[in-house]
Amino acid sequence: MDWSAPGYTEIRQLGTGGSGRVVLAVHDDTGVKVAIKYLAEDLRRDPVALARFQTEARILTTLQDTHIARLWEYVQDSGGAAIVMELVNGVSLRAVMREHGATGPEAALVVLKGSLLGLSRAHQAGVVHRDYKPENVIVREDGESKLVDFGIAVRQGAALRAEGTPPYMAPEMWSGELASPATDVYAATVTFFECLTGHRPYRSTEPSVLGYQHLHAPIPVQDAPEGLHGLLRRGLAKSPSDRPPGALTFVRELEAAALAAYGEDWEERGRRRLAALVALLPLLLPQRAEAPAVPQTGTTLFRTVLDGARRNAKRLTAGVATVAVAGGVAWVALAGQESPPIRPVEALAAAPSTPQPTPGTPAPSLEPTPAPVETSPEVVEPEVSPAIVDPTVTLTPQNRPSARPSTRPSVRPSTRPSVRPSVRPSVKPTVKPPTKPPTKPPTKPPTKPPTKPPIKPPTKPPTKPPTKPPTTPPVTPTPTPIPRTELAALSLAGLAVDESGRATLTLSARATGTAPIAVRLRYAVAGRVVATQNLRLRGATAYTRALSRDLGDHPCGRRVTVTATSPGWSATARLILPRCPTRVTGLRAVVTIGEGGALGGTVTVRTSGTDAVDLAAELRLDGEAIAERAEALRGETAYRVELSRVLRQRPCGRVVSLVARAGGESASARAQVTCPAEVRSVTILRAGLDAEGGFSGVVTVSATTVQPVRLIVAYQIGGETVHTEAFELAGETAYSRQISHQRRSVPCGSTWAIVATTDPAAAGGAARVDGKTGGCVE
Template sequence: MEWEAPGYTEVKQIGAGASGRVVLAVHDETGIKVAIKYLSERWRHDPVALARFRAEARLLTTLRDPNVATFWEYIQDTHGAAIVMELVNGVSLRALLRENGTTGPEAALVVLKGSLLGLARAHSIGLVHRDYKPENVIVREDGASKLVDFGIAVRQGTISQPEGTPPYMAPELWSGQPSSAATDVYAATVVFFECLTGHRPYRSTEPSVLGYQHVHAPVPAHDAPEPVRGLILRGLAKDPAARPVSAETFVAELEEAARAAYGEDWEERGRRRLAGLVLLLALLLPVPQAPAAPQVTTSLAQTVFRSARGVRAGAVKMAMGTALATLVAVTVVIVMANRDRETPFDPVAAAPTESGIPAGLPSPPPAIPSETPEETLTEDPSLGGLPSVSDPASDTAITPATVSASPSTSADSTPAVSSSPTATASTSPTPSTSTSPPVSTSPTPSVSPTPSVSPTPSVSTPSVTTPPVTTVSGLRLDGFTVDGTAAGAVAGGRFTVTTSGIGPIVMNATWRVSGQVVHEERLPLSDATGYTRSLRYVLPDAPCGKDVTLTVSTTPAAPGGARSATVSVPECPTRVTGLRVALQMAAAPGGTARARVTMTASGTAAVPVTAAFSVNGDRVATREATLSGRTSYTRVFSHAFRSRPCGATVSVRVLAGGRTATRSARVSCPPEVKRVSIPRAVLGDGGTATASISVVTGNERPVRLNVAFYVGGRLAGSKAVPLSGETSYGTTVSHTYARVPCGTTWLVRATTVPRAGNGGASYSGKTPACEPEELPTEDTEEPSEQPTKDPSENPTESPASPRPDDPGTVD
């Protein structure tokens, strides 16, 4: 025997795979049908597989969305492990495609939209599904769809062993890159393509070839209808960055394209189309559609069981006085259930009663396997509350018969039982009597064994009386909660009603948000004296910071009137949905860095923003601000450096609402020379010119000093001197001329590369004038004039020594 989750009764298996099985079950306490996913016995003893199963349950607790199957609970003991989920009464998208090939464009768009909304909810809490495929999309009877199976979901950005179903795996999974929201967008688009065309975009059965196609092959968008080709090209882009940034963004693009191509009511037509396709596969539904009339609900079945127990107890008592009355109470039966053997049965209606079987009656048949419809008890109003029972072994409806008896009836006589699918009960107050009653069968049921009947004068059928008008004696509203603050939040509560009878009443439920009516429901109730129901409504708009009220009332009115409950929903935590930053440095010689931040948010609540400036990785300044009141912002943060950080890398890192954006830039500073001058220059006797030169720069970058020497306006020589590492320089430059004529102008000129602010500097001078040349003179006879002798002509004769005949000069 396979382990079953305690507190649940298994009805039938609805799916199986390598990791386990999925069954339809009933919660014993409430009678609600659920789907239970059991981990297979093979993997239950594997610690890794068991841990993964638990992890799936944990992440499902955070997923509350109308487009995702709701998680109930996780059960694990020494005998097994199970995840209890909401039962989605529908068929898989794979079954629809297998049966019909395609769904049509509008229905395909509806499936894609619902799936994207479910994926968006997962992405909002940082999860990537990674295994989106038709098998994991369940389409309900109303055309809505839900996403299931998060067995291999991971956190966004996780790099792990590639997992998933190959035909739907995005290119980044084939190349070992991390998973992201774009990974699920790709898989959803593959399924969308399959719904439109009846085949997948890439169909190789060889894994290596299939991977190559996903990574490199062109997108075959031409196979799809022209109006949606743009969506396919976007969703199947090879580069994740080229796909829509999120599932929510893709939904907006989808709706715009759908309205343009198919009109405003495209979604309604698409849902109708899906509902019709599901109807064609009604036999595959976990819970079949109830027949149009009569309708038997779970509450009715529970009420009937209570009535049936009372009737059977009464039958036992009646058997003490007359066995015939007991026989009538048990044999008056009617079938009010689906006779198709392949259709699952209602486990609540099939539950055994607490009362025993009257003496002399045959024992009930053995338990029927889950795939075979079991006995269903219902209440036939025309028979005054007697239970009716269907024969699971026959399609024939056994109806109440006219039973006659007389005092002469022997103990072995067989009462007349008329069996016919269309027979009706005879309510004649005067029954007929016959010693050998005829047996009319059409078809003839097998009655064995035949109970013994003691002679009795007669049995009269009680007359049917009009029940009194049912009134409401009590009304209570409990457990009203609002789960979530964003759009799609679920508001739910539970009401209990008690009545004076089993007649029909109407429950009215009204939902208000900040006093405005957003939804109303009317729920007819009958056939019981007490009802407990859960109410649930998915709020289409975010109720952040608002009061949500549920009011219930009854018709006829309950004592004290309506009941109300209110939940004050806290303010929505504003989520940053987009963050970008651009960095700009002021033009040289400026030293101010400016960071332009663009941010979008999901709400108007305050969002703190921090911008940190760094130079070569070292933080130098932090700027902070709090933005509120809007959903989009542009803000500039700046920092002024004392001096321009030439050649360094300046970066800014912006933090806002859990998101981060960074930018960096390398600061370039063009060389700059403010001034060059020559304070002094001289030309020595040896023809060497020496110049003292001063250079002032705006930074420490290299500068080249060029010095040129001119004589008589012609360049005589030049020198280049490199300068760097300082902002003020003093240097001496010399040059020796080969020949400097007397009376000639010489010049020293200094320039720089880059050009100085004053252009350059020069210093000039002139050599001494040349002495005039001596002209030759003639000798004269005049004795008074003696020629002056050059001492050099007679080195032995001193010019100060007088001649012997010279009388000399007296000082």
């Protein structure tokens, strides 16, 4: 029988594969539905596969975003390993496209934007997903999407072998280079292309052919709507440097392209379209309308005992530590701002944790003995300590308590003799004589009428009570009191805050037993609590937990305080952060093309502070620098820098680009110089028609620019066009073309003409030469 995570009841299986299975389950104590990803048993015995599974859970603890499925818990013991995830009530993007084909451009843009926002959060944490594809995007009933499955995600810059799904792997992955955020941007754009067209840009069943296509084949933008060609070229660029440097930059480009192509309401229409497509797949939804599943009970004795112990103890908390306990249970949870599907300690504080004593009988004390505070003299807030039941106790059907265990016997022998008589006297005879004689007299009268009833009651109750109470009271099973587990030590160490504003530290604790102990942590910035976390320690007597928490905006120059409290104990760690350096929060480049040969560009920079930021900008023509600008920006938080260059002649058809770098960020823009084509004149020289029916002549064209010009020559006989030919002229301002056409026969005495026109039209109009053949001879 498959191992299941303690504390959850499985409803049904959602999917299965070589690495394990995913099930829909419900949290026993709160009734919240979750999705549980189980690692396959053969992989759990593989140290490399198990380490990767743990790494996936560890990465998810650092990612909190509305576009990423949240981790609730990581559970591991000798029976198995599981990741407990937020249940996203939706279907995979793959299922949507398999059923409906292309989603439409606006819906595809919504999917791409949501995915890029989720990838952006991962990139900010230094994580590259490496396996973005339609199977890993879940579209909810409201049209929103969430990113799942970080099974092969890596830290940016990690030198690992290339992995992924071949149709979505970026060119650098095929050539053995390192994965970067641009790698995820490429995979997201491939999926975007598939949503737009119903098929992937490159299709081959042969890996070597597929790899060559990703590395060298042209981007098939002609299959997609015209307004999105630029977006596809950027996201599917062969070189990572030609793609947007990160998902957030690509989001800004996406919004601009969507606004230009589909108007301001594109996102709302796209979300409604996705919601409608998901609504047509009700049977694929995890929480579809159906009869509630009957939970399976009695799967194992351990599961039964654990559930009973949890119901008696009511000690579930909102978060647990990230560590594996050898031979026991490893419990990992992400305690976010939103409550995970575990009942928090505050909700249990008011509930009675022990049986109420009978009046007159002193109740046993369960309050812990106060212990000295190890790391901080701060006052500990009083908390109600619920009763703790060791979940490892094995109970049999004969001695399993039906209610909470009590620390006092349920039956006390009586100390008073009983005053009630052992036989209760009757006030009436047990047989009542008839009130009247029978209607028919007996044939023979009784020889002697009865003088008393058949049963004689006692004349009086016993006057002497029993001399002593019963020697043996009724036997009632009495639960054995469970020893109280208390903290013996609590400390915090190693507090640090990274560049993203995430606090990390280590909690150490010692306990007098292995029963659960609740510890609550408060994260404060400048005296204001910004986050809380609840831990549940159990299964050992010594604990070391690596903790991580997002503090929101980076607390530059402020004091960060983390406080851990448990009944009778408190520990505090403090850190004063230095002032943050000025960061570039926005960088944008725009190319401008003026009249004649005037070229220019504008760079806008936004910063987080007023300290100096170095800016370098370069204006290029066909890749060659024609203007440069380098300076240190300081004193403001918003800057505008312009570059310009005036050429003697307009560079028609050439590409102007602007590249800017500031504070580790980069931005670029490009545009092609266009020139209106102008034709001064078109002329026909030496035109004629010989006796054998052959046309001949020379056409000259004079233009003002080198832009392409189209020349069309028509041959006419008797006023009817018998042949037309065209010439493509480009790269010069003067052209000369020899023209000719041969007819089989021309009637005698016929009129003929040669007409030459251009596109765009010449200033003097079309050129025409005509004549007449000789008359007929009789």
